[in-house]
Amino acid sequence: MTCFACGDVLTGCPEVFLGADDAEILELVVAHAAQDHGITDPPPGFADQVLAATAPVSDYVAGVLLSGGDRHVHVLPGRRDAARTVRAPGYDVGLLRSVFDDAPVAVAVTAVDGHFLHVNQALCDLLGMPAATLAGLALDDVLAPAQVAQARQAREQMLAERQHRHQGEFDVVRSDGRTVPVELTCALVLRSDGEPEHVVCHLQDITARRADHRRLAEAAQYDPLTGLPNRAYFFEQLEQALFRRDLSSGTVVVLFCDLDRFKAINDTYGHQVGDEVLVEFAARLLATTRRGDLAARLAGDEFVVLFEHGSRLNPDRLIRRIQREMAAPFAVAGLELPVRVSIGAAVADRPGSTASELLRLADEAMYTAKPRDRG
Numbered sequence: 001m002t003c004f005a006c007g008d009v010l011t012g013c014p015e016v017f018l019g020a021d022d023a024e025i026l027e028l029v030v031a032h033a034a035q036d037h038g039i040t041d042p043p044p045g046f047a048d049q050v051l052a053a054t055a056p057v058s059d060y061v062a063g064v065l066l067s068g069g070d071r072h073v074h075v076l077p078g079r080r081d082a083a084r085t086v087r088a089p090g091y092d093v094g095l096l097r098s099v100f101d102d103a104p105v106a107v108a109v110t111a112v113d114g115h116f117l118h119v120n121q122a123l124c125d126l127l128g129m130p131a132a133t134l135a136g137l138a139l140d141d142v143l144a145p146a147q148v149a150q151a152r153q154a155r156e157q158m159l160a161e162r163q164h165r166h167q168g169e170f171d172v173v174r175s176d177g178r179t180v181p182v183e184l185t186c187a188l189v190l191r192s193d194g195e196p197e198h199v200v201c202h203l204q205d206i207t208a209r210r211a212d213h214r215r216l217a218e219a220a221q222y223d224p225l226t227g228l229p230n231r232a233y234f235f236e237q238l239e240q241a242l243f244r245r246d247l248s249s250g251t252v253v254v255l256f257c258d259l260d261r262f263k264a265i266n267d268t269y270g271h272q273v274g275d276e277v278l279v280e281f282a283a284r285l286l287a288t289t290r291r292g293d294l295a296a297r298l299a300g301d302e303f304v305v306l307f308e309h310g311s312r313l314n315p316d317r318l319i320r321r322i323q324r325e326m327a328a329p330f331a332v333a334g335l336e337l338p339v340r341v342s343i344g345a346a347v348a349d350r351p352g353s354t355a356s357e358l359l360r361l362a363d364e365a366m367y368t369a370k371p372r373d374r375g
Contacts, residue, residue: 226282234296256362
């Protein structure tokens with residue numbers, strides 16, 4: 001075991017307190033750190049960062065024990081036993097403990113069965129529980145119930161295979177019942193005989209990351225102006241509807257809608273007014289749909305609606321429903337604009353129809369229905 005003063009661990013260079021007989025330990029620890037980070041040629045100062053900056057919760061220097069009586073810090077190399085002890089009295093070991101307690105990220109040390117041994121304030125804040133309450137709980141107790149089995153299996157595998165680290169995304173449940181998504185990283189700490197001693201857990205709140213992912217997913221599937229599904233999402237849903245139709249005896253109807261003389265609106269009143277017309281049209285179109293129907297914007301002033309309601313669908317009735325909804329003038333930008341829409345229908349009532357074919361037929365029917373002077 002190698003014993004360093006608290007201040008030296010935090011601010012000193014490893015070579016200051018590693019003698020010649022410890023050089024192999026330093027090389028081994030730094031080599032493992034570089035390997036885990038995919039670094040083939042460690043830059044200057046890398047060894048300092050590994051042993052000093054990450055010492056309190058390091059994955060490479062496996063654990064930290066504070067000895068208040070001797071006022072020194074025991075750093076336990078996780079991969080190999082150290083050979084000597086260096087005492088450096090006079091330093092306040094509370095400084096190192098404060099690095100753990102006051103860390104801005106949630107950290108816990110658990111027993112191999114998952115029960116909390118030490119927790120920091122950030123974890124208490126994340127879970128809305130005091131340390132005294134967490135002392136009687138295990139990590140499984142604060143995870144979403146549906147994920148406990150998954151987490152337990154991962155922990156058991158890490159212990160059985162002596163995996164150095166395990167990482168995954170989970171939901172923790174706060175004391176107020178609210179769930180918080182976290183990235184959970186667990187590092188296994190081994191005793192000198194190679195047996196598991198405890199686990200260091202790091203919980204990172206990924207609420208913002210999840211929200212970013214949702215926004216990216218929505219951007220890929222929804223039209224940013226109207227909020228309706230876009231062409232890609234509609235096409236995917238149409239293919240699924242036709243697949244279901246082939247397994248049953250129902251009917252799928254696609255209506256293709258195009259605003260008449262929309263270019264004139266843009267040219268006369270500007271694109272901002274034109275955008276407001278599109279938004280209002282999308283809202284009215286959505287109002288004509290029912291549960292299970294899907295309205296989408298393909299591009300420009302082209303909209304489509306997918307109906308999937310067994311064999312009782314009447315395309316002419318669906319078209320009249322939309323035209324009635326669009327009959328009243330559009331009140332936008334202080335104007336009252338009459339907007340007309342041309343609609344074409346395509347019906348899939350037999351197996352074998354494709355999404356591309358159905359959309360093409362609806363498009364052709366729309367152009368057939370459009371008056372020559374309302375392009």
